[in-house]
Amino acid sequence: MSPLKCCAEIEDDNDVGSGALKMRKSFQLKDYMRSIExxxxxxxxxxGATGRGLSPQTSRNGEFLRAxxxxxxxxxxxxxxxxxxxxVEKDGNAPARGPTFEENPFHWALLSVFSEQGDGPDRRERSLFAYQMLYADRHKVPPHLLIGFIYQxxxxxxxxQRLKQGEIEPGxxxxxxRG
Structure with missing residues (x-):
């Protein structure tokens, strides 16, 4: 299931008179669990992929980060x-020294994806990925432009360091x- 489709559905909106993409009102834990699985x-x-010949967009890390x-x-x-x-709390994986949930929910999401197995990104990669996603979010980058933004x-x-300094990318x- 696509992460974007897990919380969106097509509904008929009688006030508008046509189908509209709306966010679900009742969002279930099972949808999240299916998505992270x-x-x-x-x-x-x-x-096993080496990444040779793949663009950053289609590499394992690129697809993972976007998802x-x-x-x-x-x-x-x-x-x-x-x-x-x-x-994350239920699985006992809340970071003791890492960012709080409010500081970086992306870090916590990475912990939730691989909470049951150690086959995911290592701690250094998780930290880097979480900072990259948080920085992109602060710049309001949509998911389909995430990898390009990171590379730019x-x-x-x-x-x-840019996050701590409140730096804003040109443009x-x-x-x-700010804030």
Whole structure:
């Protein structure tokens, strides 16, 4: 199941007179669990791939990042972001020294995806991925542009440092809400 489709459905809106894409009012934990299982399966299925000949968009990391990012954004937009926190806490994987859920829900989502197995990204990769997604979110980057945004940021200044400094990428100052 696509992470974006797990919280969206086509409904008839009689007031508008046509079908409209709306976020579900009742969002279930089972939908989230199905989504993270699918993301985990995709990661494991691509574990033997070397990445040669693949674009950053279609690489294992690229597809993984986009899926997790889209999942978190969709749950936030549905007002059900707390489901992620509950899954991580229930599994006993809440970080003792890492970011709080409020500081970086993307980090917690990464913990939830691989909560039952250690075959996912290592701690360093998880931290990097979480910072990249948080930075993109602060710039209001849609999921389909996530990988391009990350690559355009470059590696001169680490994204974690940019987040701490409140840095805004050129061309985004009218989009980003400071604060």
């Amino acid at each position: 699918s993301i985990c399966d995709d990661w494991l299925r691509h574990s 997790v990012y889209a999942l978190v954004l969709s749950y936030r937009d549905c007002g059900k972001l707390e489901i992620i926190k509950k899954v 940021c470059g590696k001169q200044t680490p994204i974690s 985004f100052s009218d989009v980003v809400e």
